[in-house]
Amino acid sequence: MRNRKFTFLDEIQDLYISIYLIGYEVEGESCIFILHTKVPEKKILYSIVIDCYENTESNCTIDILEKLELKNKLDMLIWTHPHDDHTIGLNKIIKRYCDKNTKIITSNILNHPNGYSDICIELANQINSKCYNKSKNRWNVNSAANLGYGLQTIEFTNASGLINNMKIKCISPVSEIGLVQGLNKKVDLNKISIGIIIQIERNENRLNFMFTGDMDKQTIAAIVNEQEDEEIPFVYNLIKLPHHGSTYSSNLVNLLRKESRSELAVTTVFKKDSLPTKDAIDIYKDYFEDIRCTSSPFDRLWGTGMIKVEYDIGLEKSEVNTYGTANKIC
Template sequence: MPSSRFFPAVRTGLTVLLVLLLLSSGCTDILEGKQDSAPVSGTTGDLRAYFLDVGQGDSSVILFKDKVILIDAGEVDYGDTVVRDLQKLGVEKIDLLVATHPHSDHIGGMQAVFARFPVEKVLDSATPSSSSLYEKFLDTVDRKNIPYMAAEAGQTIEIDPSLRILVLSPPKGGLGDDINTNSIVLRISYGTVNLLYAGDATSAAESVMLKTGYAMDAQVLKVGHHGSSGSSNAAFLARVDPDVAVISLARDNPYGHPHKETLERLANAGPVVYRTDRDGTILVMSDGTSFSVMTQKDEPGIWSPAAPSTPAGTPSPGTPTTTQAPSPATPPPGITVPVTIPTIPPDLTVPVPSLTLPPVQVGNSSFIRISAVQFDAPGDDRQNLNGEWVRLTNRGDGPVLVAGWTLTDKTGTEPFTFPAIVILPEESVTVYVGSGTMNSSAVFMGRTTPLFGNSGDFAILRDGSGKIIDKKSE
């Protein structure tokens, strides 16, 4: 993960003072702690992500409240398997169908899916292909009048306000002619839990993604291209920093997947690795703050439309867990513990003294520069708010606390106020106009309308006292 660190939004001056005390005392561990969730055994919640066992192919289902996302549908002869799995989960319609790229092991089963379920909209890589399967896929989408979207890096897909779907690849204009390199890569976020679906993206695509500045950290990674050595390069794995990696593949497949080199890179990166050839279908459940992993091999109940709880006892080998604090002790049966709760007068008031703190600054504010901007978002600005962004870079030799600073367009009428962010030397943080989950390299304004004009506008960065630190036009 990048080494720039951030804190949640500062709500009182006391929090700023605490940050100052930590910095001045040398206690910087809080700046470098991993800002994400760990796997917790037994976690359930609104999000259930299934990595289906479809042999040497790919198919993933995300269930979120009453919404359904299907990413790929395996080979032609696995289409009925995907349909049966969806039916077991109680699915009646698909809100978003994603075709990561036009290879048969990803779109072969689509016709079976179209025949059984209504589809609300389709996201496609739009990579040119003469494949008859792909032509039939496009014909079906057209015949059924299904809204069609071509994927482009920076795009956000809306299906529920609590679920963020960000396209990381391919970029506008694509990446040459290779179909795998132009595979769709998605980052799906719920609360602080992120899942990254890499499709069949190659190392070349991963290297381009690393340069975009988009948030890529994810607790769960669907490993690219079935574990091929041409995907999952070391820099990409370091940026994603997954706790869990899932590989979709068939046992004894003719390609030798997963390749030894990929397994070695995963071992060095540290995630727990699950494989559909060994574990069957894999289920990740999350409540937005933690997540758990279950496998078909160990728990047949994963197919219940109501998410099951992990049985008590020792977790299966390889199942990640986090120790939780014990519950307070309960008195044994037959013992009564007297408790008296005093009556609180309804008109009770507690005087709280007002506290006014002067603006504070840690580090040299002049180190922070606006290093890059994008005001003209790809596609429709109103549908791609995170296509507008401003990147801040620390050009100095020491950390700088950005707290209470503002970022505006040239009119200055709708300022965005920064939470407390510490940017380390030579590191960057990208500020996106739309909504998302803060992470080590991204902050979100949370706007519902564009901020910057497509031409003639510029971004203005001011510190907490209103002094202009930098400004930049596109």
């Protein structure tokens, strides 16, 4: 993978980040990250979709993208791993909102359909058909293979001191996981889940965001070991908890610091496995000021919910709103 770097030259007088986390009653997860400005005009500067899901009633990711009225296609699409609850509906996102300039990120999964559902195989084939050397009008497809690898750097000029640059780093499984998976008859697809870290750098401070998919505890352990060398942050404005808030992946707290608590953790549910677990939330609560979920699982109030977070970078403040069944759980 090559780190694509460009400079944004337009005048910016204000700057916002809008983040949407969508979850459904039984399973399903999708995240949307939008960097945008309102003055001197409303403009989306960068857009990312991470995973997708839909049920018989709706595809909330598409509903939000329609309301945002994207004038350009998505800048980046991330498919964290080939499980249906992170996959269904992504084919529609690709068809409607991706073009040859969209950077599509997957783990190293496109040519290894072992254990995939028919839906995931179809999506892998759809993406693979646009890979390099197979089409002149291709999407910019990348298989993530390196911890902390830079996917994108955007430098801003004429931005009124609001932002210097935005860096997007990939968190991908350590190589040993892939080797073991190849030897196993039964593949654990969560072990190949990737995530990303987005860093907004300013003159005086930095905003940090992490989106983890169903990232495995072994991958998290590798991040902890390489945290300083790879310049992985210790404090975050928002983290999407790995694997729907399971205890299995709660070693994520080893990346964090109790003395400097991170701002917000968000998660979706996986009803079959009763996720998130209360044990995991009890672990996380010492490291975050606020934890929210797209349902209220401990009150057994399940349904479709959305958490929207908006950061006003100029005023250095954030606002969190919940919709549907989404709620604060800690």
